[in-house]
Amino acid sequence: MTEFSELLKADNNQPAHMIQIVDAAGFETWLAAQPDRVRAIVAAQKFSGKGYEHAIIPGEGPADWSVVTGVANQANLSAWCLAKLAEILPEGHYRLAQGQAGPATLGWMTAQYRFDRYRKDEAPPGPRVLLTEEVAKIDAQVRLAEAVALVRDLVNTPAADMGPSQLEDAARAVAEEFGASMTVTRGDALEQGFPMIHAVGRAAGKDFAPRLIELRWGDPSHPHVAVVGKGICFDSGGLDIKPSSAMRLMKKDMGGAAHALALARLIMGARLPVRLHLLIPAAENAVGANAFRPGDILHSRNGLTVEIGNTDAEGRLVLGDALALAGEDSPELIIDYATLTGAARVAVGPDLPALFTNDEGLATDMEEAGKEADDPSWRLPLWDGYADMLKSDIADINNAGEGGFAGAITAALFLKRFVPEDTKWMHLDTFAWRPSARPGRPKGGEALGLRSVFHLLQRRYGTPAQK
Structure with missing residues (x-):
């Protein structure tokens, strides 16, 4: 695993290569102030x-060189504006001429993420260490990078090595x-x-038995927040x-669980004053003699009967039982993550989690948090009016x-039936995957909607120093 704590260090005037940041609007002014040698x-x-461009400026000696790089907006750095530099610069220490990188430290670290579990013969490149004057923010930024890496690692791991037990x-x-x-309810x-x-996971057999994983943390007197993540470790349909x-990428169908677990790690790492209840229904949707069938009627934890119109709509079934349990403790807020529908990808593409919520204030807060954390979703x-599409002739719902x-x-709307009416609830239908690489964001498993939700929780529940 990438040691992110080694990539962001306090600036104590160590030897380092300087990075000068400019943007297209200020480029000509910057260039005019440079000597003829630098202009050439x-x-x-x-x-x-321009953004992601850079140039190397030689100095007096062989090791005395600096970098100038372009960003979209010099006054408002994004999380990813330094990520390409972190991917391509040589091993060594670097500092910004401005002294503060702000949110760009995240991209600097995640650009150096590697998933090398199955490529042990490939030597990783040496670290590119960024020095920062914002010493008080180092630990929080490292935790963010670690949470992103946790999602990526879990999602990237093949289903044979990332089943319910793993x-x-x-x-x-x-x-x-x-x-x-932590408590776990397994199998029968x-x-x-x-x-x-149980119905969704029973056909996978003993070695991949379904389970409900629960984690509880925090002071009982603090506001109660429940986080639920869909953990379908492989979905055959x-x-x-x-x-x-369509089956090729179904190792990522536990991406909701990966997000939920990473969010829990962020909450506990920041010691947010909440009472956390994490729920991960984990199963493999397999084919077998005892698999649940189209047309079956399933009973659910909250008493609703569900007619199975399609066994490939299994994620909402496991989430239904978990959401019902989460609601029984009367939480102030329920958040669920799920790689739930291809329809969400058609609607908003791979980068934007589709956001659903039963609370207008929560929707507004999420929009603001997405902008501030550079991690947008789309409501x-x-x-x-579409609830009739889920009607069943012989059960409560299809x-x-x-x-x-x-x-x-x-x-x-199906999930909504398992959430108490008076409980604030937010559902993120996330892709958890990046189909093509971008600076700081390699192809593969990805955290989408993680940082924005954590930012929202910090604003809502953080101590004065964290808000």
Whole structure:
């Protein structure tokens, strides 16, 4: 695992290469102030101050060189504006001429993330260390980078090595790190209290038995926040089996659980004054003689009966039981993450989690948090007019909407039936995957909607020093 704490250090006047930041608007002014030698070097490297461009400026000696790099807005640095530099510069120490990198430290660190579990023969590049004057912010930025890496690691790991038991191990490691309590309900023990989790996961067999993982942390007197994450460790589609092209990335179907676990780690690492309840329903949706079938009627924890219109709409089933349990403790807020629908990707693409919430204030706060954390989501409506699409002739509700319309919305409406009406709730339908690389964000598993939700919680529950 990348040691992010080694990539961001306090600036104690150590030897380091200087990085000068400019933007396109200020480039000509900056260039005019440079000596002829520098102007010639910049022109030779075709540097014009645009984002992600850079030029190397030689100094008097062989090791005495500096960097000038372009950003979109010099006065308002983004999380990713230094990420490309961190990917391509030589090993060594660097400092900004301005002294403060702010949110750009995140991209500097995550650009050096490597998933090398299966490539042990590949030597990692040496670290590029950024020195910062913002010493008080180092630990928080390192925790953010670690949380992003946790999501990436869990999602990138193939299903054979990241089944329900390994997801349980990952949760236990986080619980032990922060002194949280943890309980797990496994296998046939789920049948009474969590029948939908049991039905979805029972065909995977003993070695991949379904389970509900729960972690509790915090002072009982603090506001109660529940975080739920969909942990389908592999989704074949069940008896409504997916085509091979759609099954290829289904190792990432536990991306919601990865986000929920990473968010819990951030909450506990920052010691936010909340009473946290983390719930991860973990299962593999497999094909077998005892797999649940289209047309079956499942009972749920909150008493609703569910007709199975499609076994490939299984994520909402496991979430339904977990959300019902979360609501029984009357939390102030419930947050769930899930790689739930392809319809959300059609609507908003891979970068934007689709956000659903039953509270207007929460929606406004999330929009602001997304902007401030440089981690946007996009709100879609909980349109009750589509509830009829989930009607069943023989049960309380169907798990799959008819007609193929509004798939992300009907999925959210299904989940809404398992959340207490008077509880604030937020559902993020996230992709948890980056189909192509960007600076600081390699192709593969990705945290989308993690930092914005944590920022919202900091604003809502943080101590005065954290707000």
